Amino acid sequence: MRVVIACALVVLSVLAALGVAQNQNVVSSLTGRISGTSATAATTPEPAKQIAVIKDQERPAASTPSMTAAAPAVSTPVTTASPAPASSATVGAAEATGALASTAVPAPAKAPAPAQMLAQAAPPAGRPAPAPPAESKPACPGNPDALGVARTVEIDTTGGPGFGFEHFKQHDFLRAGEVVLTFDDGPWLHNTPAVLAALAHHCVKATFFPIGKHATYYPEILKQVAEAGHSIGSHTWSHADLSKRLNEVAKTHGSDEAKEKALEEAKGEIELGISAVRAAVGDAAMPFFRFPALRHPPELVTYLGQRNVAMFSTDLDSFDFKMRKSDNVLRSVMEKLKKHGKGIILMHDFQHVTAEALPTLLDQLKLNGYKVVHMRAKTNVKSLPQYDAMLVKEQKLPTVSSRPTSDVVKTVNE
Numbered sequence: 116m117r118v119v120i121a122c123a124l125v126v127l128s129v130l131a132a133l134g135v136a137q138n139q140n141v142v143s144s145l146t147g148r149i150s151g152t153s154a155t156a157a158t159t160p161e162p163a164k165q166i167a168v169i170k171d172q173e174r175p176a177a178s179t180p181s182m183t184a185a186a187p188a189v190s191t192p193v194t195t196a197s198p199a200p201a202s203s204a205t206v207g208a209a210e211a212t213g214a215l216a217s218t219a220v221p222a223p224a225k226a227p228a229p230a231q232m233l234a235q236a237a238p239p240a241g242r243p244a245p246a247p248p249a250e251s252k253p254a255c256p257g258n259p260d261a262l263g264v265a266r267t268v269e270i271d272t273t274g275g276p277g278f279g280f281e282h283f284k285q286h287d288f289l290r291a292g293e294v295v296l297t298f299d300d301g302p303w304l305h306n307t308p309a310v311l312a313a314l315a316h317h318c319v320k321a322t323f324f325p326i327g328k329h330a331t332y333y334p335e336i337l338k339q340v341a342e343a344g345h346s347i348g349s350h351t352w353s354h355a356d357l358s359k360r361l362n363e364v365a366k367t368h369g370s371d372e373a374k375e376k377a378l379e380e381a382k383g384e385i386e387l388g389i390s391a392v393r394a395a396v397g398d399a400a401m402p403f404f405r406f407p408a409l410r411h412p413p414e415l416v417t418y419l420g421q422r423n424v425a426m427f428s429t430d431l432d433s434f435d436f437k438m439r440k441s442d443n444v445l446r447s448v449m450e451k452l453k454k455h456g457k458g459i460i461l462m463h464d465f466q467h468v469t470a471e472a473l474p475t476l477l478d479q480l481k482l483n484g485y486k487v488v489h490m491r492a493k494t495n496v497k498s499l500p501q502y503d504a505m506l507v508k509e510q511k512l513p514t515v516s517s518r519p520t521s522d523v524v525k526t527v528n529e
């Protein structure tokens with residue numbers, strides 16, 4: 116009997132280990148956050164794949180080997196899969212309590228954590244503690260007080276996960292004191308370049324949600340955004356409120372045909388926006404999308420899910436588009452951050468007032484101990500050929516001449 120039980124245990128362990136290995140790349144980085152569901156994840160890989168996988172890319176390498184060795188192989192697959200430095204685990208544990216809001220100015224590294232979470236992350240007795248990283252902050256030329264990027268996360272957009280607690284309660288990946296900077300409605304003359312300059316001065320990276328039409332007006336500015344290493348999603352073709360037509364049809368009890376037409380129009384807004392961004396920056400275009408006016412018609416949330424495009428609402432809306440003074444933008448963001456403690460911040464590189472406020476805002480974020488998290492997508496976004504073709508038609512009629520303007524038009528009298 117004993118032998119039978121022992122054999123069964125061995126078989127189960129092997130099966131579990133295989134399951135864990137299969138899922139390591141899927142749930143690897145949800146450190147300390149879904150340990151309660153790890154058993155399910157190990158045996159049923161499919162649901163786990165639906166989870167937006169957020170991988171840290173800038174964990175200090177120095178601590179990795181000993182943490183890997185320290186983590187038990189089967190009993191805590193999530194922790195094993197994603198070794199994290201003790202300080203991160205502390206914050207992660209605080210986050211695991213589910214608290215979005217923290218009232219005080221954040222002090223991430225000092226946040227208290229439940230004992231068992233700390234125990235999971237700590238190396239067992241007898242092994243040396245991992246050495247602290249030599250230099251966690253990358254140097255930023257010309258600015259010794261730069262914010263820098265504290266952490267880069269990779270988002271698996273499969274299934275169209277939603278982010279931003281104003282509308283989506285799905286994935287809370289920020290630790291206390293962390294912010295994600297996002298900018299909408301560009302690219303635009305002067306304002307977008309000013310935003311880029313302010314971000315470069317602090318060596319931080321942001322995520323941009325450009326309007327398709329604007330991308331066709333100023334593709335070279337959007338290229339600068341891509342070249343600076345920022346992430347670029349999309350924000351429809353013409354900034355149409357996608358819920359409007361659908362609501363009208365619903366209100367007037369329109370026919371199925373009318374509903375279908377409204378839905379196709381709305382999809383066209385999304386797709387033409389993606390095509391326009393791709394036309395400007397190619398593979399730098401990411402499957403990230405923000406709905407104009409943060410209106411989220413359920414049919415289109417489903418559609419984006421099928422397109423494997425992640426949706427971003429916001430945690431902190433700056434309402435910068437309603438403001439005339441840069442001081443107000445600054446106050447709006449800092450006060451909301453103080454209240455929430457962390458979050459995805461929504462601003463507009465299209466707005467002059469934001470371009471003006473940003474240098475001081477970044478200084479203030481640094482002074483108050485906030486950390487910037489940069490989001491990247493695991494894959495780029497593919498546009499659909501019929502909308503690429505439509506985009507070409509939207510552009511001016513092509514001609515066979517490719518001579519430069521200076522060659523074609525000459526000033527002969529001034």
Ligand SMILES: [Zn+2]
Binds near residue numbers: 299300408
């Ligand atoms: Zn917008």
